[in-house]
Amino acid sequence: MKRKAGSNMQKKWISHLTLSVISLFMVYPILWWVGAAFKSNEEIDSANIFPSQLMFSNFTEGWYAIPGYSFGHFFMNTFELILGVLFTTIISCSLVAFAFARLDFPLRNFWFSIVLVTLMLPSQITLVPQYDMFNAFGWVDTYLPFIVPHALAGGIGGSFFIFLLVQFIRGIPKELDEAAKMDGCSWFGIYWRIILPLMKPPLVTVAIYCFLWNWDDFLGHLIYLNSVENYTVGLALKMFVDANSAVPWGQLFAMSLLSIIPAVIIFFFAQRHIVEGVASTGLKG
16 A cells, blocks of 8 residues: 555656646746846847846836827727627627527527527638628727627627526526516516526626637737727737837837736636636536
């Protein structure tokens, strides 16, 4: 028994050591990125992780590097866009999920299947027709191409969010609906007073995913936003790279480091809610 216990302990030490070494390889690019944010252009190609002299000026100069604007303006643009997307996504997806899970209407299973099929549809397929439609509406260079699709339970992750919420609602006892009907509650009243308050775990999960995915949606922002006035953080970072002049790499890395802080804070403080929301929908599906 002692020999077996010693063998198991040795295997644990080996596995932990192996994982630690692999983790160092995975963390190295992040450490280099942090170090590059404090480097001068002359040291940017150095193999050393951290510079010989910390250039804190990369942050102050990078913050005001875009003529006429500070990065505070671009952060406010990004938050304005994402808050509109978050609000419309939570309301629309929860309403659609409630209808699929609780209401009985013609071809309900067929339409739900169509929603699930769109999960497998590459976004590149609809890119051109969507742009033509939004351009005809005069919505290019506004935030409407992002907010309106989410208000209709579409946009980035809309189908996935509907599926997630439907699975959760199906696990809520229908006896609650019957009791509410006996008290004279309408279907919208059941949704608003009973189902919606019980949907907190999956709704938090939806909000987190929606925030992260839309914060990183560089391609969508690049296509629909043309003026610097409406640029988000990702597009502002693109302006550092100019083929006709030297790129201030230190300032670029410094601002890109600041750009991920909101997403990192959201993830670390809300990762418990992500696990709980996904687990609850899986158990109650």
